[in-house]
Amino acid sequence: MANSNQLPEAPPSGSASRQEETLSTLSSYLQNGALFLDIDGTLLDLAPTPDEIFVPPALPAQLDAVSQRLGRALALVTGRGLTYADRLFAPYQFPTAGLHGAERRSPDGSIFKVEPTGEFERLKIALRAETAGWTGIVIEDKGAAVAAHFRLAPARQAELTELMQRFLNRAGPDWTLQHGKMVLEIRPARANKGDALESFLATPAFRGRHPIAIGDDVTDEAMFSMANRLGGYSIRVGPPSAETAARGTLPSAEAVREIVARFAG
Ligand SMILES: O=P(O)(O)OC[C@H]1O[C@H](O[C@H]2O[C@H](CO)[C@@H](O)[C@H](O)[C@H]2O)[C@H](O)[C@@H](O)[C@@H]1O
Numbered sequence: 001m002a003n004s005n006q007l008p009e010a011p012p013s014g015s016a017s018r019q020e021e022t023l024s025t026l027s028s029y030l031q032n033g034a035l036f037l038d039i040d041g042t043l044l045d046l047a048p049t050p051d052e053i054f055v056p057p058a059l060p061a062q063l064d065a066v067s068q069r070l071g072r073a074l075a076l077v078t079g080r081g082l083t084y085a086d087r088l089f090a091p092y093q094f095p096t097a098g099l100h101g102a103e104r105r106s107p108d109g110s111i112f113k114v115e116p117t118g119e120f121e122r123l124k125i126a127l128r129a130e131t132a133g134w135t136g137i138v139i140e141d142k143g144a145a146v147a148a149h150f151r152l153a154p155a156r157q158a159e160l161t162e163l164m165q166r167f168l169n170r171a172g173p174d175w176t177l178q179h180g181k182m183v184l185e186i187r188p189a190r191a192n193k194g195d196a197l198e199s200f201l202a203t204p205a206f207r208g209r210h211p212i213a214i215g216d217d218v219t220d221e222a223m224f225s226m227a228n229r230l231g232g233y234s235i236r237v238g239p240p241s242a243e244t245a246a247r248g249t250l251p252s253a254e255a256v257r258e259i260v261a262r263f264a265g
């Protein structure tokens with residue numbers, strides 16, 4: 001799988017009109033839409049490390065207002081763990097898929113979480129120990145997944161990829177290596193963001209609505225394809241890219257937040 005940072009990008013010409021087209025298509029889909037929102041890089045600006053993200057104070061209530069306008073057909077679909085995602089938008093709680101689709105809180109409030117095995121706990125400790133002297137590498141423990149971030153040490157990408165591949169082999173076939181923005185993650189292989197979107201769409205508040213998936217990274221491609229397949233719309237946040245299943249484009253998380261604020265009323 002290609003690293004999102006290496007995706008070839010389409011020439012910038014015409015990007016303004018593509019954004020206008022995206023906004024007008026989005027507003028028509030929102031009439032009877034169900035929103036599936038990625039968090040990092042889509043709702044929130046990327047930060048140097050996972051815990052340095054900033055949640056604009058107005059955003060949680062605005063998301064709740066949008067959810068209400070959509071008859072509660074709004075879900076967060078993220079690589080973060082479920083508990084972490086909840087903390088970001090407290091006191092509001094949305095239907096959420098965490099760990100790239102492996103964890104879920106369904107609209108009825110029922111929770112499916114993946115508990116890390118003892119062996120996986122030992123693997124995380126070993127990974128931490130092995131990278132302890134690697135200045136700038138940040139290990140993020142997400143329970144049943146673990147991320148190794150190289151945003152602060154980009155020169156280490158190749159050796160970190162090799163190391164994570166070795167740890168993936170040790171973890172076994174129930175896990176997969178997820179590439180992301182300056183990050184490599186070992187995560188449960190059993191689900192992806194597309195599966196999460198499909199299963200939310202089968203629940204009463206979402207059923208019969210047009211799915212709209214908004215994301216910024218490789219992991220969101222599964223959700224873009226699923227939204228397209230189910231008669232919906234998909235938007236990639238970032239510079240226009242030739243290699244995405246997304247049909248629309250928005251330049252930044254700030255642009256997504258502006259739409260959220262406007263639609264919240
Ligand atoms: O699916 P998402 O909601 O976009 O989550 C994907 C990963 O996001 C986080 O990492 C990314 O954001 C960090 C904070 O801005 C940034 O420092 C890092 O370089 C990015 O890769 C998060 O830490 C991961 O657990 C998520 O899987």
Ligand SMILES: [Mg+2]
Nearest residue numbers: 038040041217
């Ligand atoms: Mg993202």
